[in-house]
Amino acid sequence: MAVELSALAIMQNAPVIPVIVLDKVEYAVPMARALVAGGIRVLEVTLRTPQGLACIEAIATAVPEAIVGAGTVRNAGDARAAHGAGARFAVSPGYTGALGQACRDLRLPLLPGVATSSEIMAAQADGFNELKFFPAMQAGGPAMLKAWQGPFGDVRFCPTGGISPANAADFLSLKNVVCVGGSWLMPADALQRGDWTHITTLAREAAALPR
Numbered sequence: 001m002a003v004e005l006s007a008l009a010i011m012q013n014a015p016v017i018p019v020i021v022l023d024k025v026e027y028a029v030p031m032a033r034a035l036v037a038g039g040i041r042v043l044e045v046t047l048r049t050p051q052g053l054a055c056i057e058a059i060a061t062a063v064p065e066a067i068v069g070a071g072t073v074r075n076a077g078d079a080r081a082a083h084g085a086g087a088r089f090a091v092s093p094g095y096t097g098a099l100g101q102a103c104r105d106l107r108l109p110l111l112p113g114v115a116t117s118s119e120i121m122a123a124q125a126d127g128f129n130e131l132k133f134f135p136a137m138q139a140g141g142p143a144m145l146k147a148w149q150g151p152f153g154d155v156r157f158c159p160t161g162g163i164s165p166a167n168a169a170d171f172l173s174l175k176n177v178v179c180v181g182g183s184w185l186m187p188a189d190a191l192q193r194g195d196w197t198h199i200t201t202l203a204r205e206a207a208a209l210p211r
Contacts, residue, residue: 133157
């Protein structure tokens with residue numbers, strides 16, 4: 001049986017959590033193996049496509065060394081479906097008390113999405129201190145996170161949205177950032193070609209980012 005992880009432990013596993021959007025289930029397992037081979041074990045498979053849950057289930061079954069979670073979890077039903085498919089954590093674009101309660105009931109670690117101080121306070125009121133800052137670049141980028149270090153010094157963030165190799169280090173250098181989320185590890189052309197070696201190379205580079 002898989003060991004239950006905390007949200008912080010999931011964030012600390014590697015500098016980058018890949019944000020994965022898949023429309024073909026057959027890509028899921030070889031892609032996951034390629035990422036793990038490069039040192040990236042925590043994988044966020046989003047529910048943005050109808051194939052999302054099936055991809056999570058395929059990875060959970062065939063790549064046990066991966067820590068697969070569900071992204072774009074927006075409500076309690078999404079959380080239950082993701083948990084049933086084998087997700088070990090959930091990531092949401094925003095936060096509601098109902099979603100937080102559902103994840104607590106399921107013992108499913110949640111990284112709730114926040115973009116404002118009020119949203120941080122709402123998530124903290126329900127016991128969540130590890131948060132996703134989304135959409136990171138559009139919501140203020142590193143400057144916003146620096147401003148939050150004072151009033152929210154006990155919060156740890158995973159900024160996601162507009163993160164790339166060009167700016168990842170700017171976020172990872174901040175003391176309140178544990179990791180970043182990004183989609184650059186799975187270029188669409190590499191997926192279509194089945195170029196898993198290239199994805200492993202990108203994962204290895206991401207895993208080596210300083211923080």
